[in-house]
Amino acid sequence: MPTAAEFAYFPDKRLLGSTDFDARFFRYLRNESREAMKRLFIQGSFLERMPLSAAGAGRIQVGAKPTYGDRMAHDGDGHLLDLAQISTNTPFANAAAQVYEVGAGYIEYPIGIRTNPRTGAPEFDRYVEGIGVEASPTTVINNGATLTFLVNSLFETGTTVPSHAGRLVRVFKKQLASNARTEAVAIETATVTFDGANNRVTTVAQFGQTTVSTTPADYTVQLIGLSVLKNTATNRPSLQPAKMFFVGTVTGNGGTPSTFDTTAQGIIRAQAASQVTTEALGAWADGTLNPATTAQGALAKIVSDLTSTQVGTGRGAAKITAPALTGNPIAPIASRLDATLQTLLDAMNAETRRSERRAEDNAMLSLRLVATVTGAGSRPLRAITAIVNPLTGTTRQVLAVGQQSSVIYDPDVGFTSIPTSLNLVSVAAAPTVEFGTGYLAVSDAANAYALTGAPGSYVWSLSQAIPVAMQMIAYSTVASVFVAVGWNSHIWRTATGGAWLQRTAPPEIGGASLLNNVIVTPAGGFLAIAQGGQVIASSNGQTWTYHGFVPGNVIARSLTYSPEFGYTCLHHTGGGANLGVAYSTDGATWTAGPVAAMSFSNLHCTQLDRQLAFIRSHNSAPYYSAGFTQAALGLAPDVTGGAQGSLLPLADNAAFDAFFLANVNGQIFAGGRNASENGVLYMGGRFRPSFRSPGAGESV
Numbered sequence: 001m002p003t004a005a006e007f008a009y010f011p012d013k014r015l016l017g018s019t020d021f022d023a024r025f026f027r028y029l030r031n032e033s034r035e036a037m038k039r040l041f042i043q044g045s046f047l048e049r050m051p052l053s054a055a056g057a058g059r060i061q062v063g064a065k066p067t068y069g070d071r072m073a074h075d076g077d078g079h080l081l082d083l084a085q086i087s088t089n090t091p092f093a094n095a096a097a098q099v100y101e102v103g104a105g106y107i108e109y110p111i112g113i114r115t116n117p118r119t120g121a122p123e124f125d126r127y128v129e130g131i132g133v134e135a136s137p138t139t140v141i142n143n144g145a146t147l148t149f150l151v152n153s154l155f156e157t158g159t160t161v162p163s164h165a166g167r168l169v170r171v172f173k174k175q176l177a178s179n180a181r182t183e184a185v186a187i188e189t190a191t192v193t194f195d196g197a198n199n200r201v202t203t204v205a206q207f208g209q210t211t212v213s214t215t216p217a218d219y220t221v222q223l224i225g226l227s228v229l230k231n232t233a234t235n236r237p238s239l240q241p242a243k244m245f246f247v248g249t250v251t252g253n254g255g256t257p258s259t260f261d262t263t264a265q266g267i268i269r270a271q272a273a274s275q276v277t278t279e280a281l282g283a284w285a286d287g288t289l290n291p292a293t294t295a296q297g298a299l300a301k302i303v304s305d306l307t308s309t310q311v312g313t314g315r316g317a318a319k320i321t322a323p324a325l326t327g328n329p330i331a332p333i334a335s336r337l338d339a340t341l342q343t344l345l346d347a348m349n350a351e352t353r354r355s356e357r358r359a360e361d362n363a364m365l366s367l368r369l370v371a372t373v374t375g376a377g378s379r380p381l382r383a384i385t386a387i388v389n390p391l392t393g394t395t396r397q398v399l400a401v402g403q404q405s406s407v408i409y410d411p412d413v414g415f416t417s418i419p420t421s422l423n424l425v426s427v428a429a430a431p432t433v434e435f436g437t438g439y440l441a442v443s444d445a446a447n448a449y450a451l452t453g454a455p456g457s458y459v460w461s462l463s464q465a466i467p468v469a470m471q472m473i474a475y476s477t478v479a480s481v482f483v484a485v486g487w488n489s490h491i492w493r494t495a496t497g498g499a500w501l502q503r504t505a506p507p508e509i510g511g512a513s514l515l516n517n518v519i520v521t522p523a524g525g526f527l528a529i530a531q532g533g534q535v536i537a538s539s540n541g542q543t544w545t546y547h548g549f550v551p552g553n554v555i556a557r558s559l560t561y562s563p564e565f566g567y568t569c570l571h572h573t574g575g576g577a578n579l580g581v582a583y584s585t586d587g588a589t590w591t592a593g594p595v596a597a598m599s600f601s602n603l604h605c606t607q608l609d610r611q612l613a614f615i616r617s618h619n620s621a622p623y624y625s626a627g628f629t630q631a632a633l634g635l636a637p638d639v640t641g642g643a644q645g646s647l648l649p650l651a652d653n654a655a656f657d658a659f660f661l662a663n664v665n666g667q668i669f670a671g672g673r674n675a676s677e678n679g680v681l682y683m684g685g686r687f688r689p690s691f692r693s694p695g696a697g698e699s700v
Contacts, residue, residue, distance in 0.1 A: 005028065005031070006023075006028070007024050007025065007028040008020045008021070008024035008028070033078075035078060049262055049265055050062055050063055050083070050247065050262065051260070052102060052247060052248045052250060054257045054258065055089045055090070056089070056256060057094075057255050057256050058092065058093075058255075058256075058257075059091050059257075060092065060102065060226075060228065060260075061088040061089060061090065062086070062088070062226070062247065073104060074245065075105065075106050075244060075245045077106065079106040079129070081106060081245060082131075085131060086104070086131050086224075086225040086226060090167075090225055090228060091164075091165070091167060092228035093163055093230070093252065094253070094254060095252045096252055096253055096254045097251065097252065097253075098230060098251070098252040099230075099249050099251050099252075100230055100249060100251075101227075101228070101229050101230075101246070101249055102227070102228050102248050102249065103226065103227045103229070103244040103246055103247060104131050104226055104244065104245045104247060105133050105134075105227060105244040106129070106131070107129075107131065107132040107133065107222050108127045108130070109130055109132075109172075109187075110124035110125070110127050110128075110172060110186075111126060111127070111183060111187075112125030112126055112183060113125060113176075113181060113182055113183050115181070121178065122176045122178070122180050122186070123176065124176070131224075131226070132222050132225060133223040133227050134221070134223075135151075135153040135220075136153060136216045136217050136219060136220065136221065137150060137153060137171075137216045137219055137221045138150040138151065138152050138153050138216065139198075139216065140213070140214040140216055140218075140219060141214065142206075145205070145206070146203050146204060146206065147202070148200055148203075149200060149201050149203075149219065149221055150198045150199070151169055151199050151201055151221050151223075154169065155199060155223075155229060156229050161198075161199065162230060163199065164192050164199045165191075165194045166191065167225075168191060168192070168223075168224045169189070169192055169201045169222065169223055170187065170221070170222040170224055171187070171188050171189075171190060171201060171203060171219060171220070171221050171222075172186055172187045172188070172207070172219070172220055173186070173207045173213070173219055173220075174219065174220055175218070176207075177207055177209040177210070178208070178210070180207055180208035185208045186207060186208065188205075189224070190203060226247065228250070247265065248262035248263075248264070248265060249261045278292065278294060278295050278298050288305060290302065290305070368682060368683060368684075369682055370415065370682065371400075371407050371415040371679075371681040372674070372679065373402075373405040373406075373417055373679030373680075374676075374678050375678075377403075377677065378403060378404075378677040379403055379404050379405040379673065379677060379678055379679040380405070380659050380671075380672050380673035380677075381405055381673070381679040381680065382402040382403065382424070382425050382426070382659045383401055383402070383424070383425060383427050383441075383659075383660055383662075383671075384400040384662050384664055384669050384671060385398075385399055385427045385428050385429045385439070385664065386398045386399070386429060386665050386667075387399075387429045387431070387439070388429075388431045388665055389431065389432075390431035390432070390477075394665075395664070395665045395667065397409060398664060398667075398669070399427060399429070399451070400427075400669070400679075401424035401425075401426075401427045401441050402424060402659070402679050403424075404420060404421055405417070406420055406458075407679065407681060416456065418458045418459075420460050422443055423443055423444055424441040424442070424449065425443065425444045426442050426471065426472045426484075427439060427441040427442075428440055428441075428473045428474050428475040428482055429475060430477075430480070430482070439451035440463060440473060440475075440482050440484075440494070442466070442470035442471075442472070442484045442486070443469070444469045444471070446467060446468055446469055446470070447462060447464065447465055448462075448463040448464040448470070448484060448494075448500060449461060449462060449463050450463040463497045463498070463500070464492065464499075464500035466484075466490070466492060467490075468486050468488050468490050469486055469487050470484050470485065470486035470490070471485060471486045471514070471516045471517070472484065472515075472517050472528075473485075473518070474520050474526065475520070476520045476524045476525065476526065476541070477520075477524065478523070478524020479525070479526075479539070479540040480495060481493055481494065481540060483526050483528075483538075485515035485517070485528050486514070486515060487515075488513075489505040489510065489511050489513045489515060490502065490505075490515070491503040491504070491528070491544060493541040503541065503543070503544060504544065505536060505544055506536050506544055506545055506546040508534060508536075509532070509534040509546070514531040515530050515531075515536075516529070516530070516531050516556065516557070517556070517558060518559075519559055519560065521537075522561065523539075525537060525538055525540065526538045526539075526540075527547070527559070527561075527567070527587045529550070529556045529559045530556065531555055531556055532555070532556070533549055533550035533551075533554045533555075533556050533569075533571065534546070535547045535548040535549065535550065535590075537588075547588050548584065548586075548588035548590060549590065550569050550571060550582045550590045551582065551590055551592050552573070552580070552582075552592055553573060554571035554582075555571055555572055556570075556571045557570050557571055557572060558605040559605075560605045560606055565583060566583060566584055566585040566586075567583065567584040567585070567587045568581060568582070568583055569581070569582045569584075569590070570605045578595050578596065578597055580592070580595035580596075581593035581594065581595075606662050615658045657673050657674075658670060658671075658672040659672040659673070660672070669682065669683050670683075
């Protein structure tokens with residue numbers, strides 16, 4: 001008990017009255033115990049989680065004795081509830097899909113009758129602690145020989161009360177009538193019935209009354225056992241009274257219930273952190289305070305502070321102290337962790353960019369012949385792609401296609417030719433761990449093809465008959481679809497290669513436009529460009545919208561994306577005599593870059609890690625530029641008999657006609673044909689670890 005509570009004093013030879021023994025001794029001790037329990041167990045709890053289960057159709061029960069202790073619960077108000085005392089067969093309304101909350105409350109009920117020797121009036125002999133819900137009845141009806149009590153007050157509030165038929169309710173008059181000389185007369189237990197609007201009980205007599213009272217406040221009604229109420233509140237508990245132990249929920253199904261949830265039970269062995277108080281904590285390195293007063297609040301604030309991505313000093317790393325560091329060439333670093341990490345990161349990024357640019361330049365300067373496709377007729381290689389292992393991100397295979405030529409690289413066997421009479425102009429691949437699967441290619445003589453077979457016996461098979469010549473195919477790992485574009489504004493889409501569907505191009509580009517390029521955006525959508533400079537976009541290849549326009553009277557030739565430059569379009573004007581470039585951050589709004597007087601027959605642009613590069617052919621000689629910017633293309637204008645930029649350092653570069661330049665999963669490739677009309681494949685830099693180093697100029 002708190003201070004100021006009175007308790008009895010028992011000196012020798014003092015006569016003590018009932019108040020001394022009752023209020024100042026027994027009730028004092030009882031209240032002391034209850035108050036201690038309330039302080040120890042702030043909210044309702046079990047020693048460990050107690051299961052709910054079905055006890056037949058429309059009935060539930062509390063599970064068997066757990067591993068530790070017994071089925072004892074605490075209601076958070078100083079009372080221990082022994083659930084072993086209640087019925088294992090509790091009926092409830094059980095409406096389909098209705099969630100019901102199951103709770104256990106504390107009640108005290110009288111037993112036994114004793115006659116007061118002084119007054120001669122009957123009195124209750126003693127009280128028993130029990131489990132249930134107590135209230136006054138809603139209405140009392142005198143039937144002449146019996147009484148009917150409306151007991152909706154024991155159940156849901158603020159909503160239409162459902163039937164609780166079958167539940168047991170104890171009824172007694174608070175002040176015993178003069179003829180209530182036995183417990184059977186003074187206390188009755190009746191079964192609830194439901195009349196469509198009210199839950200009611202009817203007694204067998206009238207509690208020994210001569211003049212019958214119909215005042216609800218004169219009576220006590222007690223629901224015996226668990227409370228099972230319709231969950232109409234947005235948050236638990238909707239149970240009444242407020243101090244009631246929450247056992248769990250059951251979802252009605254009209255039959256034997258099967259869906260129970262006891263995860264919100266309070267467990268003594270896992271005291272809620274929200275109930276553990278803590279003193280205010282100190283400040284972080286940036287001065288941020290933690291004002292929480294509970295363990296849960298303090299921990300939540302620590303996590304939110306440390307995981308904050310707020311710009312500036314609000315971010316998590318700004319809150320941690322780091323020792324000041326010195327070094328060369330890095331200057332001394334501030335004492336906060338975020339400043340330390342930022343300085344180190346900036347220095348590392350700067351050096352990484354320098355190294356990457358050096359590696360890219362070296363890769364472009366060291367392009368070397370790795371495969372030659374021989375045979376009758378012209379066999380230029382026109383496009384390249386790779387199969388990437390989706391689990392590791394490493395390259396599984398490389399496949400280059402062209403006119404009457406396909407060459408595939410397998411790590412175990414090197415480069416091998418795939419015999420074909422097709423003129424394949426573009427190829428794409430879906431990530432897979434299987435060799436020789438996931439490739440689709442398109443032909444400039446219409447139709448789409450899929451690669452089938454196994455290493456050493458690959459075959460191109462017809463995937464879809466397409467009525468117009470196609471120009472480019474791309475695959476999105478986000479949308480998991482292939483998209484192909486070509487003449488007459490044709491757009492085709494497939495997820496597997498087995499069923500292609502034609503999609504409708506936006507009317508702004510016209511029905512006869514040549515869509516000569518499609519790429520995958522960083523978000524996994526598609527961006528396509530028409531020869532006239534119109535740009536269209538789609539998030540998944542299904543629905544296309546007009547997106548933008550490359551300014552000027554241009555003929556678009558190549559479209560690519562890089563993190564450094566965004567979207568880049570190479571185009572020409574003047575019948576192929578002038579080469580120009582345009583840039584865009586979103587593919588919709590374009591800025592015209594420089595235009596240089598240079599001729600070409602073939603042109604292709606690609607991105608390196610942080611640079612752009614393009615390759616072009618003129619008079620059967622290749623030219624390239626790496627690392628060009630918006631300010632310059634990096635190539636000098638054509639001068640009769642003079643140089644045009646940097647020649648690729650190849651043994652047969654004078655006879656090399658370039659058809660593509662590509663960055664394939666971090667590996668640089670160029671391809672085309674040589675003076676003998678054979679397909680040639682060049683590679684820059686070193687093979688990735690998953691590649692076997694090829695022999696010089698393997699003939700396939």
